[in-house]
Amino acid sequence: MKKNIVVLGLGKSGVAAANLAANLGYNVFASDSKEKKIKNLNKKIIKEFGGHSDKILNSDVIIKSPGVHSDIPILKKAQKQKIKIMSELAFSLENSKYKKIIAVTGTNGKTTVTDLISKIIKAVHKDSIVSGNIGFPLADKALKTAETTFITMELSSYQLGDTPDFRPDISVLLNITPDHLEYHKTMEAYLRAKENIFINQKGGDFTVINYDDKICRKISEKTKAAVIFFSKKPLKKGIFCYNGSIVINLEEKHSVIKPKINIVGTHNIENVLAAVAASYVAGVKPAVIEKIVSKYKGVEHRIEFVRTLNGVDYYNDSKSTNIDSARVALESFDKNILIIMGGRDKGIPYTPLKELVKQRVKSIFLIGEAFDKIKKDLNGASFVDCGNMENAVKQIFRTAVRGNIVLLSPACASFDQFENFEERGKVFKKIVLSLGSGVLS
Template sequence: MLDITSYQNKKVLVLGLAKSGVNAARLLYKLGALVTVNDKKAFDDNKDAQELLADGIKVITGSHPVALLDENFELMVKNPGIPYSNPMVKRAQELNIPIITEPELAYQVSNSEWIGITGSNGKTTTTTLIGLMLNEDKNRRGTAYDAGNIGIPATAVAQKAGADDTIVAELSSFQLCGIQTLHPHIAVLTNIYEAHLDWHGNRENYVNAKMRLTMNQTADDYFVMNWDLPEMHELAKRSKATIVPFSRQGAAGAQAVLTEDGYLSYAGDKIMKADAMQIPGVHNIENALAAIAVAKLEGVSDEAIVAVLQRFTGVKHRIQYVQTVNGRKFYNDSKATNVEAASVAIQAFHDPIVLLCGGLDRHLPMTDLVPLVKKHVRALVTFGETAAQMNEVAKEAGVPFTQTTDLKTAVPLAYQASQPGDIVLLSPANASWDQFPTFEVRGDVFIDAVQQLAESEA
């Protein structure tokens, strides 16, 4: 970590806690800043705030009082999930207080090389694969550390990663809105679809947020992009970095490609058969190609790449195999918080699917799921605020459905609707916040419910 003095005696407001806010507050305090933390959760129920107060950090909880900003703060470190429409954030902008997110703070103190990964889908899998590939090659110096939106605060990683190490950071559009100097040597854009438009306001803002990943790159850097999406060809013109395209569909000019005879290849070098990968689905071929491109740019051997892809079985909550119950394979895809992600999961399987879906109502259309449900799904079990909307998808597809109150009751109902050989898939196509604090909690509830089902059916 760099020994910087720019935060000494600087008044900083950390808005919102969770992992990123807690770690940002602690780092700022360590750097000598005059830190105030403001979190909406009440103090008595706020363990994070209680611990920060015990550490000597000023905390204000229970609400976001706009008048707090009259205390002449010089910087706001904003929780990525808090939108810019929030009154506290709007007031900070009116007062010309700089607003950053936690990865920007991490980058400012880091002396490691950064690899940044963003996209609508595939970020976590691609980030994980890159980290594994870099660490698999024993000829490389240093260690690769996963960080960011993958669930590991970048500020925690930046304090332990050294000059020979690499920080492999998954960066959401929310986080990227708050970067200023963050400069990845290699940037990856897995794809761009319709997502988070309720937060960003429109698709243009969402795309612009994603493209902030490359805004500080130069010709000495690399930008790995999905060349199967025509939009990427235009977006590439906005980057100063060297473009490294990947393609599953044989797009002209791509360097990492799936060959006609089924090999994952880079710059004409066949590395391994795609069907030798452990993780299912064509989307994971794209994730693997993106990871291969980064690994080859970093000098990783083919042997290390193959070892990882033959061993890796997926990340938790992303088409994660849970267990088999009387011939039904249960998969947890709680991270599918939008239609595109759920579509990817549905198409990853060849066997009939019983789909568990529903969640937070963001007033977004679900109609794109209809043809996929008609083709791949035996039955739906719906829950959450969008249950009625998901029922309409089933009706249009001509597929039976059952509506229930919550995920725990949905699991046995899905089992009853399934047959031996079926896939029982939680892929909600909606955010979790109507009934769960995070998609991780939703996925854990599903895993527990499947375990209870297995015990009852044993």
């Protein structure tokens, strides 16, 4: 008898999980709380929109998409009926084959590090994929994986919190600062979710940890894997910077590489170190790592250079969905910044940005729902109320002068006006690239 599987939440990963379940021959029912049009959903899948009905309870397994809260009424009912609830990540891994999993998490830098690791691994292992919050959900490729496949994954606190049994071969923890508290409620719960990346690892596995992050360094004591520290400062043992080089100093192995780092910001030194560490313990030779890092130009939406117009540089940092990522972006430029901020608030005060804004920002151009809170927390700054992205870019174009830096770094989620941060960044770039063409007036 076929199992009845319900997929709760039809975002990108939910659609992929539903299609995977259908391709495996299950009876699939998909439910989303919002009214939406879904492309690429298997026609055999029965679906509902605008709410979660009790039809969900006629299931053997419920696959919960990341971001769907665990305490919603329908899941409480399912728990009472002892229906199995699992994450999209767990379901995808259950139906995948692989040689190694390298998993990356942290509050910031995940996508850059995951992308760079995947490119280094791909240079050596052709059967290599990148998935999770980058590229595509693992469910999309699960049935095409093999025992030779290397999987590099970017994982959020949502995914990790829902997958307590997760065990990668190599885990990477970049940094921990407050984020997603509107979802996790407390910093302790957020931290527990992040710890799931290494909590089940054992001897023979590796945990790559940022030594310079005090929280990461402290919780590294909880893993049973071999800990590989990375740092911007010299370490007795680990992977670190020294005189413009990267030193790999682990047990009897000692190597020095001198890659050219092309991505903007001191935070990207840490990102490169993390990628070097993970790739090295995955078995990639230092010379290969050096070559790929030197070619690397970064990823879209992460302090991404868009264009120079009339002596003004435009940068897209739409992935800045929290306070710390906005801080990193601001620290990447000295002064004369015209910054676009705003979106959906995530329950974190903006006050930690106040001194940086005072030192480096000429004006803040506000969009989205969080403008009142940003104004309150960053009082004393120069604000321009814009409402939406197009108005913000128009206002900037009219006022920017040679030497200014235009930076989209919202410090907020995108969901008030956009489907996701990728759409937000693409809209920004499209508008910026149209400047001077007569499209904007």
